[in-house]
Amino acid sequence: xxxxxxxxxxxxxxxxxxxxxxxxxxxxxxxxxxxxxxxxxxxxxxxxxxxxxxxxxxxxxxxxxxxxxxxxxxxxxxxxxxxxxxxxxxxxxxxxxxxxxxxxxxxxxxxxxxxxxxxxxxxxxxxxxxxxxxxxxxxxxxxxxxxxxxxxxxxxxxxxxxxxxxxxxxxxxxxxxxxxxxxxxxxxxxxxxxxxxxxxxxxxxxxxxxxxxxxxxxxxxxxxxxxxxxxxxxxxxxxxxxxxxxxxxxxxxxxxxxxxxxxxxxxxxxxxxxxxxxxxxxxxxxxxxxxxxxxxxxxxxxxxxxxxxxxxxxxxxxxxxxxxxxxxxxxxxxx
Ligand code: AVI
Numbered sequence: 001x002x003x004x005x006x007x008x009x010x011x012x013x014x015x016x017x018x019x020x021x022x023x024x025x026x027x028x029x030x031x032x033x034x035x036x037x038x039x040x041x042x043x044x045x046x047x048x049x050x051x052x053x054x055x056x057x058x059x060x061x062x063x064x065x066x067x068x069x070x071x072x073x074x075x076x077x078x079x080x081x082x083x084x085x086x087x088x089x090x091x092x093x094x095x096x097x098x099x100x101x102x103x104x105x106x107x108x109x110x111x112x113x114x115x116x117x118x119x120x121x122x123x124x125x126x127x128x129x130x131x132x133x134x135x136x137x138x139x140x141x142x143x144x145x146x147x148x149x150x151x152x153x154x155x156x157x158x159x160x161x162x163x164x165x166x167x168x169x170x171x172x173x174x175x176x177x178x179x180x181x182x183x184x185x186x187x188x189x190x191x192x193x194x195x196x197x198x199x200x201x202x203x204x205x206x207x208x209x210x211x212x213x214x215x216x217x218x219x220x221x222x223x224x225x226x227x228x229x230x231x232x233x234x235x236x237x238x239x240x241x242x243x244x245x246x247x248x249x250x251x252x253x254x255x256x257x258x259x260x261x262x263x264x265x266x267x268x269x270x271x272x273x274x275x276x277x278x279x280x281x282x283x284x285x286x287x288x289x290x291x292x293x294x295x296x297x298x299x300x301x302x303x304x305x306x307x308x309x310x311x312x313x314x315x316x317x318x319x320x321x322x323x324x325x326x327x328x329x330x331x332x333x334x335x
Contacts, residue, residue, distance in 0.1 A: 012127040012139035014120040015153055026278035029239055033273070033285050033293075040235070042175050042263075042296040043147060045227060047234045051096075053227040060223055062215040065171050068328040069203045073103070076321040076330070081107040083319055083332045085197035089114060089160035093146060093168040093188075098126040100169050105134060110165065112138040114156055119143045149187035163197040164335075171205040171328065174260075174299045178309070181299070185313035192335030199334040200315060206322070206329055207300045210254040217252035217261045217298065225250035228263050231295055241275035251292065260299040264292035303329060 032039045046054065058066035073080070088110050092101040095115035105113070113130075115123045123141035131139050140156055152160070166188050173181055185200075192198040217224055228250045232243035251264040267287040274284045287293075301309070306329070307318050315333035322329045 010131060010135055010138070012131050012141055013155075014124065014127075014141040014143075015155065016120045016143040017153055018118055018143050018145045023278040025238055026276070029235065030275070030277045030283055033275075034283070037294055038285065038287075038292070039294040040231065041147075043145075044234055044238070045231050045296065047230070047237070050227060050230050050234065053223060053230060056223050057219070057227060060216075060219045060221065062219045063224075064212070064216060065203075065205050065328055068323050069169060069171070069330065071323055072203075072321050072328060072330050073100075075323075077104070077107050079321065080201065080330070080332060084108055084165050084199065084201060085163035087111045088163040088165040088198070091152070091160070091164055091166045091191070092116060093150070093166065094170065094172055095123060095126075098123070098130055101167055102130055102133075104167075105137070108165065110137065111162060112140070112160060114140040114142055114152075114160065116142045116144060116146060116150075118145055146187075147184075149184060150191045151187065152191050157193070160193070161195070163195045164192050165198070166192055166200045167202075168200065169203040169330075171203050171298075173202060174205050174301070175296065176299070177297060178299065182309060182312055185310065185315070189314040189335050197334070199317075199332060200310075201330065201332050203328065203330050204301050204306050205298070206327055207259050207302050208327060210256060212327075213254045213261055213300065214252055217263060218250065222250075224252065224263075228252075228265060228295055232265065235275075239275035241273055243273055244271075247271055248293075258299075259301070260297045262294065263296040263298070264294050266290060266292045306331065 057063050086109050089112040090101060090110035091114045093116050095117050098115050115127055117123050120141040120143040127139055127141050176184055188200055229245055232245060235241050236243055247268050248265045249268055251266050252261055254261050267289055270289045272284050272286050277283050310318055310333045317334040318331060320329045320331045
C-alpha cells in the first residue's frame with residue numbers, strides 16, 4: 001500500500017552569538033576580587049552544579065517566588081492572553097528548560113518562539129523536544145549574554161516581523177541594581193521593535209518583611225548556602241584559585257533602605273586567596289576574619305516603583321497581576 005506523504009519535520013534554528021573569552025573573565029574576576037569590598041557578578045553562580053542547585057532552590061518551602069509566580073500565571077493567564085498580542089514572536093529571556101514559556105503557548109498562540117540563553121547548547125535538547133510537540137511553531141535558540149543589554153541579531157529581528165512579546169519571568173530583573181535594570185529595560189524596549197501591540201511580560205518580586213526574605217535566601221536545608229559556596233568552586237576552576245570551602249560561610253541579609261537581599265561569603269578566619277590573572281601573573285587577596293565577598297543582590301520592588309521604572313524605560317499602558325498576599329507581581333507593559 002502506498003504510504004501517505006509525511007510532513008517534513010520542522011527543526012529549530014540556532015544562533016550562537018556569545019563566545020566565552022577566558023582572558024576577559026579572568027580580568028573581570030581579578031578586578032572584582034581586588035576591590036575594597038570584594039565582589040563577583042552573580043552570573044558566576046551558574047556553572048552546571050550551580051544551575052542544578054538553583055533548580056533545587058525553586059522547590060524549597062522558603063523560596064516562595066517561583067511557585068507564587070506560577071500561581072499568578074495560573075490564576076490570570078486568560079486576562080494576560082487578552083492583553084498580549086496574538087500571533088506574536090515570543091522572545092523568552094533566560095529560557096533554560098523553556099518550561100515557563102511553553103506553558104503559555106496554548107493561551108498566547110505565538111507565531112514564533114525565540115528561546116534566549118547564554119548558550120544554545122543549554123537550549124538544544126529542550127527546543128528539539130518542544131518542536132516535536134509543536135511542529136507548526138517556528139522555533140529559534142539564541143545564545144547571547146544579555147546581562148549588559150539585549151540586542152537581537154539581524155536574522156532573528158528580520159524573521160520576527162510582526163508584534164513581539166518579550167518574556168522575562170522569574171524576577172531575575174531583581175539581580176540588576178536599579179540603575180542597571182533601567183539600562184537593561186531600555187534595551188528590551190528597543191528589542192520590542194516598532195510593530196503595533198509589542199511589549200514586555202515580566203515577573204518581579206515585591207518588597208516584604210525581612211524575616212520572609214531572609215528565610216527565602218537562607219533556607220533550613222542549606223541549599224542556598226551550597227549554591228552560594230559553589231561559586232568558590234567555580235572560581236577555583238576559572239582562575240585556578242585556592243578558595244577552601246570550610247573557610248567560608250554563607251550570609252544573606254535584607255537591606256531595608258536599599259530594598260535588597262545581599263548574599264555574601266564571609267571568611268571564617270584570616271586567610272589569603274591566590275590565583276592567576278589573565279596574563280598568567282600570580283595575584284593574591286588577603287581576607288580578614290569576618291570580611292566578605294559580595295556575590296549577589298536581589299532587589300525587591302514596590303508596585304509603584306516598578307511601574308515608574310518601566311515607564312522610564314519607555315513602556316506605557318501598564319497592567320499588573322499579583323497573588324493575594326502581594327508577594328510577587330507580573331507586569332504587562334506596551335512598548
Ligand atoms: C535568579 N534569581 C531571580 C534568584 C533570586 O531570587 O534573586 C537567584 C537566587 N539567589 C538565591 N536564591 C535564588
